[in-house]
């Protein structure tokens with residue numbers, strides 16, 4: 001899944017989004033609530049918060065490599 005703001009986009013692999021333990025961890029670590037766990041236990045991205053990303057890398061550190069990608073739309077789509 002992917003959600004785009006004006007400046008930032010966040011992409012999460014579908015298998016990672018379906019991993020309840022990982023979903024809970026991502027929802028816990030992000031300081032600006034970009035990740036939320038819905039009733040099914042799966043992860044969803046909160047579109048209105050995407051541009052609030054502070055590039056802290058906590059989500060990247062919490063997830064297996066490649067499971068979460070932070071894309072800087074304002075910088076030619078380079079990845080964090």
Ligand code: SF4
Pocket residue numbers: 010029030031032033034052053054055056057058059060070
């Ligand atoms: S880099 Fe930080 S602020 Fe941005 S989505 Fe990941 S945890 Fe949230």
